Amino acid sequence: MIHVDRLTKRYGPFTAVDDISFDVKPGQVTGFLGPNGAGKSTAMRIMAGLTPATSGTATVLGRAYGHLPNPGRHVGVLLDASAQHAGRTGREVLTLSAIMMGVDRRRVDEMIELVGLTDKEAARRVRNYSLGMRQRLGIANALLGDPEVLILDEPANGLDPAGIRWMRDLLRGYANRGGTVLLSSHLLNEIERVADEIIVIGHGRIVAQGTKDELLSGAGTYVRSTDDQALASALALEDVSASPAATGGLHVDAEPMTVGQVAAAAGVVLVELRAGDSRGLEEMFLELTAATAREEVAA
Numbered sequence: 001m002i003h004v005d006r007l008t009k010r011y012g013p014f015t016a017v018d019d020i021s022f023d024v025k026p027g028q029v030t031g032f033l034g035p036n037g038a039g040k041s042t043a044m045r046i047m048a049g050l051t052p053a054t055s056g057t058a059t060v061l062g063r064a065y066g067h068l069p070n071p072g073r074h075v076g077v078l079l080d081a082s083a084q085h086a087g088r089t090g091r092e093v094l095t096l097s098a099i100m101m102g103v104d105r106r107r108v109d110e111m112i113e114l115v116g117l118t119d120k121e122a123a124r125r126v127r128n129y130s131l132g133m134r135q136r137l138g139i140a141n142a143l144l145g146d147p148e149v150l151i152l153d154e155p156a157n158g159l160d161p162a163g164i165r166w167m168r169d170l171l172r173g174y175a176n177r178g179g180t181v182l183l184s185s186h187l188l189n190e191i192e193r194v195a196d197e198i199i200v201i202g203h204g205r206i207v208a209q210g211t212k213d214e215l216l217s218g219a220g221t222y223v224r225s226t227d228d229q230a231l232a233s234a235l236a237l238e239d240v241s242a243s244p245a246a247t248g249g250l251h252v253d254a255e256p257m258t259v260g261q262v263a264a265a266a267g268v269v270l271v272e273l274r275a276g277d278s279r280g281l282e283e284m285f286l287e288l289t290a291a292t293a294r295e296e297v298a299a
């Protein structure tokens with residue numbers, strides 16, 4: 001459990017994190033989503049005890065990170081995969097962490113295997129690692145102490161598609177076993193596919209927060225049928241608006257069940273029927289990103 005309460009961080013006159021509050025619950029993956037410079041890393045650094053807050057608090061398992069006994073056994077942190085000691089081999093990095101945390105050295109081998117680094121790669125110096133390999137090593141390091149909580153800043157950066165999928169499955173399994181996961185990303189698509197809860201941050205402030213279903217609700221229904229025109233007419237008769245989707249089919253402002261019932265009554269055969277996609281969230285996120293980009297250009 002992570003509890004963030006009215007957290008603020010100022011750098012001189014600039015407010016990087018502006019009065020944010022949220023809880024990250026166990027058994028779930030919580031996505032921390034925001035465009036570049038939104039304040040995600042700053043907030044996570046405060047949670048991990050690396051940066052002091054200007055005001056407000058962030059606690060993990062009821063205590064400030066720095067007050068946790070042997071914190072690595074409770075909280076796995078990956079903030080910057082490139083910040084690992086470049087002159088050491090991957091195995092050395094993990095072995096040193098294991099010694100510092102008092103973790104059985106056998107766990108080093110288990111973690112190397114879990115994150116998919118080969119023995120040969122683990123014996124290579126970190127300076128010769130690709131970004132994806134560094135991320136894997138960083139995740140191994142975060143998991144080494146068998147923590148209850150994971151705080152991961154953009155862990156998918158540099159991973160190839162298979163790596164991203166692997167990480168998604170890993171985090172899903174970890175949360176299903178009761179773990180607490182806070183995962184940041186600037187990519188909506190990435191967060192949407194793994195998170196149960198989503199916190200959207202822009203300009204240091206929380207702009208949206210809720211379960212994925214809540215944030216995606218109102219997205220209506222996507223439907224494809226053997227006769228979309230007939231279906232659109234039948235929907236219009238029921239005062240339900242529908243618009244053609246760019247890739248064929250219809251976006252409908254109603255729940256899937258209503259659409260199915262109207263189609264059945266009209267004798268239209270459905271080929272596809274599902275809750276609408278994340279257009280609402282995506283539009284909000286794009287607006288946020290565009291506003292950020294505009295300000296950067298103006299600055």
Ligand SMILES: Nc1ncnc2c1ncn2[C@@H]1O[C@H](COP(=O)(O)OP(=O)(O)OP(=O)(O)O)[C@@H](O)[C@H]1O
Nearest residue numbers: 011014016034035036037038039040041042043186
């Ligand atoms: N030490 C610092 N001194 C001054 N400004 C800082 C400092 N650290 C971060 N900032 C500023 O705070 C803002 C938030 O940065 P932060 O790294 O938290 O964003 P982010 O959401 O993690 O972005 P990204 O997706 O690009 O990593 C940025 O404008 C950044 O320039």
